Amino acid sequence: MKNLQDVFLEFVNEQHRFWGKLQCKYQYSFPDLEVSANGDNLYCTLTFNSDRHYCCWAQSCHIGFRYEHYWEEFRELLSKAAMNPSRLCLHVKVKISAGATFANRNCCRQDKFGYDAPFSALKLHYEDTIQEAPTFDEFINDGAVDISSPLRDCFHDFNDHHETLEQRHGIKLKPSLYETSGAIKGHTIWIRRRLLSSGDFDDPEIHFHTNLDMGVEYWDYLRWVLETHQVELPRRLKVIWEQITEAGATFYSGWPWSSTETFREWMLMWEEIPDQPEPEGVDTSYPSPLG
Secondary structure, three states: OOOHHHHHHHHHHHHHHHHHHHHHHHOOOOOEEEEEEEOOEEEEEEEEOOOOEEOOOOHHHHHOOOEHHHHHHHHHHHHHOOOOOOOOEEEEEEEEOOOOEEOOHHHEEEOOOOOEEEOOOOOEEEEEEEEOOOOHHHHHHOOOEEOHHHHHHHOOOOOOOHHHHHHHHOOOOOOOOEEEEEEEEOOEEEEEEEEOOOOEEOOOOHHHHOOOOOOHHHHHHHHHHHHHOOOOOOOOOEEEEEEEEOOOOEEOOOOOEEOOOOEEEEEEEEOOOOOOOOOOOOOOOOOOOOO
16 A cells, blocks of 8 residues: 555656656756655655756755645545545755756856856755645744735836737737735745736736746845845745736736636745855866756
């Protein structure tokens, strides 16, 4: 009979099969994986070895659970194995050996030639905990500090594609209208972004409404805004980005349609750790494969 870690490994292998062709195309390696379980808690260690080249070091890429729907897929596998644990929690340790290289720009560093040289970490370790189905109220009640005002300064209303959409559909679009709030506790910032029913938008996909997954400069800007408002920040940030789309919000990326109900989704994003020490005896003078 399968146990919790067996089903978790099956889930991870499914994720690897999905991305396998991409990994093979760029000759990326998968990190070593160790898994154990205790009750409703999963414990996972990812190890990036010194003689391997990887796409990135983000545990969300190599495990999943970045989006709410991945938890739903994991639940389906548990159900097939006749398992129904209560609220699950994943504890992750990431170990990166000196000499491990990464292609992602957020894991890169400028060398003296101006290239984004693949980053080679020096015994870099970090840990994280991911809970299934987190809620904003629980986060606030657990001692988080409200930072809604600076977040509204940081994340303005996105109307960048309105002109193109108006030309495509031959109509005048209403502005994209949002409500933004959030809080911080420890190294975690929870950003809640509501797409209002009175607004017209490009696309409902969550990536269209955040820019934190587009490069380190956006994390730098977030840090600058928060520090300007005297918000004390840790060395590395994790963001839970919650998006609530109201019934009546209209989207124009394809055939125009309106949401018939209010729905919620969330994703996790991690800031890559800045200012790593120069590794000894590791050549980082060649350009990144990303060009």
